[in-house]
Amino acid sequence: MQAVIYIFRCPKGRVYAGRRTVSPEALRCWPSRGTGALPDGYAGSGKAWQAVARKHRDTLIWRILARVDGTSQDADMAERRAVALVRALFGRRCLNLRDGGQGMTSRDARALWADPAYAERTGAAIREAFARPEVRAKLNAAANTPEARQRRSATSKAVAQTPEGRGRLARATEASLTPEARAKRNTGQSEDARAKRRESLRAVAATDEGREVLTRAVAASTSPVAQARRLLTRTVNQYRLFAAAHPELFQ
Numbered sequence: 047m048q049a050v051i052y053i054f055r056c057p058k059g060r061v062y063a064g065r066r067t068v069s070p071e072a073l074r075c076w077p078s079r080g081t082g083a084l085p086d087g088y089a090g091s092g093k094a095w096q097a098v099a100r101k102h103r104d105t106l107i108w109r110i111l112a113r114v115d116g117t118s119q120d121a122d123m124a125e126r127r128a129v130a131l132v133r134a135l136f137g138r139r140c141l142n143l144r145d146g147g148q149g150m151t152s153r154d155a156r157a158l159w160a161d162p163a164y165a166e167r168t169g170a171a172i173r174e175a176f177a178r179p180e181v182r183a184k185l186n187a188a189a190n191t192p193e194a195r196q197r198r199s200a201t202s203k204a205v206a207q208t209p210e211g212r213g214r215l216a217r218a219t220e221a222s223l224t225p226e227a228r229a230k231r232n233t234g235q236s237e238d239a240r241a242k243r244r245e246s247l248r249a250v251a252a253t254d255e256g257r258e259v260l261t262r263a264v265a266a267s268t269s270p271v272a273q274a275r276r277l278l279t280r281t282v283n284q285y286r287l288f289a290a291a292h293p294e295l296f297q
Contacts, residue, residue, distance in 0.1 A: 048073040049121040051112040051128045054090050056102040062095040062141045063111070063132040065125040070115075074194055077184040078110045085181055087171030094141040122146070179249040183259045190266060223286060 048070050053063040066088055068076065076085055082104050083089040089099040089106060099106065111128050114121045125146035133140045159165050175181055188194060205211035221227060250256035266272060 047114075047116070047118055047121060049114045049124075050076060050084075050110050051114065051121075051124050052084065053109050053111055053128065053132060054095070054099070055107045056098050057105050058098075058102075059136075060095075060098055060139050060141055061132055061136050062090045062092050062098070063125075063128045064090060064092065064142070064146065065114075065121055065128075067121075073113050073115060074197055075185055075188045076110065077188050079108065080181075080184065081105070081107055082178075083171070083175055084108060085175055085185060087168065087173075087175040092141055092143060094143055098141065179246050180253065180256060182246070183250050183256055187259050187262065190263070219286060 047067060049065045049067045050073065051063070051065050053061055055061045066084060066086075068086070072086070083106070089103055090096075112124050114124050129140075129142045129144075129146035133142065159168075176185075202215075206215060247260070251260055
């Protein structure tokens with residue numbers, strides 16, 4: 047399982063630590079710090095913490111203390127260590143009532159998401175979080191670091207080592223080359239889509255942090271390595287299109 051160990055702090059100094067089960071991509075790409083809720087809209091679940099989170103949700107400060115990629119027991123132990131550390135540092139300002147390690151299981155999570163009211167409420171919170179330009183900018187910046195690209199490359203290579211993985215990759219490539227898939231991708235080139243992107247970029251550039259993120263992104267996209275990668279991608283895509291148009295040559 048993958049999980050992050052986090053700590054929230056409100057403007058009045060009260061803190062809460064815990065763990066959040068996340069996807070492998072979120073484990074790699076979530077930033078190490080931020081404000082408000084976590085990128086998926088979660089703001090802590092402790093009973094004593096709930097009132098604080100509701101009152102100060104937009105001004106909360108959070109940090110990722112650890113990223114766990116292992117068993118549920120590994121995540122439990124990491125959470126217990128974090129809670130013990132936070133209690134030692136903050137004393138009575140720590141609102142953790144339990145020692146940690148009692149987080150919900152995947153079965154519990156599935157049961158919660160089976161409730162339409164919970165799914166709608168939580169889904170809305172997640173969509174709201176990802177609609178924030180600063181959250182998207184941070185996630186994009188984290189996903190485009192050399193380390194993140196290297197991990198994705200290693201994962202893809204590992205998948206391609208098995209017949210099942212190669213079959214999935216072949217089916218995904220074939221599906222991506224259909225006229226329907228290409229038409230769906232081209233919707234991003236419409237005037238409405240461009241206007242939305244411009245509006246989003248202006249919102250990001252309105253803050254010092256956003257301008258810094260955009261500056262790094264532009265510098266990274268114009269680097270020789272990025273240009274070489276784009277050239278390679280175009281070459282590979284041309285080869286795929288040719289292979290899809292002339293399957294008889296590859297039988």
